[in-house]
Amino acid sequence: MSAAEVLVSHPQVARCLPEEEQQPCKPYCVVKNTGLHSSSGLATAGFRTAKYIPEEWMQNNVSKLCRSLADRDSAGNTRHESSALMVERAKLTLGTQANSTKKLGERLQDIFFWKSELQREIEDLLAETELLLERQRRLEVALDANETAIFISTDNLQNRDRRQGPDLVLDAVEGELLKEVDLIQNVQGVLKRTLDQVVTQLRKNRDAKELLEMDWSDKYEAYKIDVKAGGLNNQSTNIQFHPNSSKFEDNSSTPESWAQATHCNIYKAEQERMNSINLRSLADNVLQETSEDLREQYDRVNAAFSKRLEEFFDAKAKLDHHLRKILEQISAQERNITNLKKAIKDKEAPLKVAQTRLYERTYRPNVELTRDPAQMNLVCEVGEITESIALLQEKLKEAQLSLQNMEITRMTLEQEIAIKANSIFIDSEKCLKHRERYPTVVRLAGYQ
Structure with missing residues (x-):
């Protein structure tokens, strides 16, 4: 390939010119000084080899102009599109950022709501646990009082075994004392079983409270993080690139599962609290009924003692009279x-x-x-x-x-x-x- 063929490398550039500037282009050929009757001689052979003709020079200029015009038009379109794209994307970015800030605010409201619900349930469960602890103390005091009662009753039976002769009789007093011992033993069994239930329920209350506190702590931390994230803006000094932060974590939850998990924790705590309330009511009834039964039996034993003492005094008075x-x-x-x-x-x-x-x-x-x-x-x-x-x-x-x-x-x-x-x-x-x-x-x- 000759040098002239290499330089004419843009035969289609003229199509980029406006219609009024376009002129039909003639095909040019490179002049080859190789004829028999050529004017070139041996003396000018080195000056005329591989040179352009004027038409080729003109065509080259026209091609450069067409290429410049096309590049200028393309650059103008690119600037225009860039300006529109920058405005559009700036607006979109601001809108997206505002929407993200709004979503963070809504998320903060959700977290605050569930955190408040957890706090309320923790306080209710704590108050209920304190009431149940008071029932535990009452049951322990009642058991201690029953120990005193059964000691007195058995001591009465042991003392009455020291009666002499015909007075060592299975009378009404001894029958009532035996009933009293049986009643106290039954009451002790009921109180111990109730106390065991109360201790178990207290442990469940503490477990539920610990679960709520862990959930509340997590939400407290998440609330602080979202408050910090929501407070960031384009002028913040502590912002930087985190390329891998936009991917979802494998252990992340969905909003539905997140709310359901907290709801389940609150529901379990409410169930334990209701069980605690019912058990506390049962403990109250047990304490009231057992105390009343014991005092009634105590009164019956004392009445039997009084009646028996009247019989003893009457018999002794008659014996004294006969003596x-x-x-x-x-x-x-x-x-x-x-x-x-x-x-x-x-x-x-x-x-x-x-x-x-x-x-x-x-x-x-x-x-x-x-x-x-x-x-x-x-x-x-x-x-x-x-x-x-x-x-x-x-x-x-x-x-x-x-x-x-x-x-x-x-x-x-x-x-x-x-x-x-x-x-x-x-x-x-x-x-x-x-x-x-x-x-x-x-x-x-x-x-x-």
């Missing part, structure tokens, strides 16, 4: 025995006189030893005195036997009186006095 009568009879019988002995003693002299008379009269001689009225009367006198002595001795034996019996009765009465006094002392001093330390209905209900 006094027996002592009077013993004293009278002792005097009677003394009198009988004296009477028997007094019969000795008349008997001696009568017998001595009879003995002396046995010495009457011969026919004088006769059964005269005097003899017969003396014999009758001796028989009468002997009979009187026998009767008096028999009556003395009866009186002595009666005295022995009365002495036995006296000892029996004194023993029974001592037994009754011991029973009265046990029931009144060892039992009823001790029962004055029985917990009040207020303490049995769990109050200090």
Whole structure:
């Protein structure tokens, strides 16, 4: 290829000129000085080789002009489009930024709403937990009071086992005491089960509160971050490029799942709070009913004690009365025995006189030893005195036997009186006095 063919490299540039400036272009050929009749000779051969002709020079100028005009038009269009694009994109960027700021504001409102709901539920759950803790303390106080009550009841039973003789009887008092012990044991079982439920519910309340606090803490941090992000603007000094920040994290949640997660946490906390309220109501009912039942049984036991003590006092009074009568009879019988002995003693002299008379009269001689009225009367006198002595001795034996019996009765009465006094002392001093330390209905209900 010749140099002329290389330079004419834009045969279509003329099409870029306006129609009034376009002129038909003639095809030009490179002059080749190679003919037989060429004017060139050997002397000018080096000056005429590979040179353009004037038409080629003109065509080259026209091509450059066309190319310049086309470039200028393209540059003008590019500037115009660039200006419109910059205005459009500036407006779009500002609008998008304003919309992002608005969305951040809406997001802050959503976070604030759920944070407020979490805060409210945390406060409600905390207040409910404090109330349930108070029920726990009441249950513990009630259990402690029941320990005192069962100690008193068992101590009463142990003391009453020290009753003596016939007073060691399964009476109404012991029956009521046994009922009281059974009731206290049943109440202790109910209180312990309720206390275990309260402890378990307190743990659930704390777990739910911890879950809410973690959620609230996360929202607090997110709220601070979004407040900081929403406060950024184009004039902020702490903005910079973060090329990889626009991608979504693999563990990111959707707004629906985000709201649902918080709603589930609040719902679970509300459920635990309602369970706590119901359990607190149950604990109140248990404390009230058990305290009332225990005090009613306490009153029944005391009434049985009072009735039994009345019976003891009445029996002891009757025994004392009979003892006094027996002592009077013993004293009278002792005097009677003394009198009988004296009477028997007094019969000795008349008997001696009568017998001595009879003995002396046995010495009457011969026919004088006769059964005269005097003899017969003396014999009758001796028989009468002997009979009187026998009767008096028999009556003395009866009186002595009666005295022995009365002495036995006296000892029996004194023993029974001592037994009754011991029973009265046990029931009144060892039992009823001790029962004055029985917990009040207020303490049995769990109050200090």
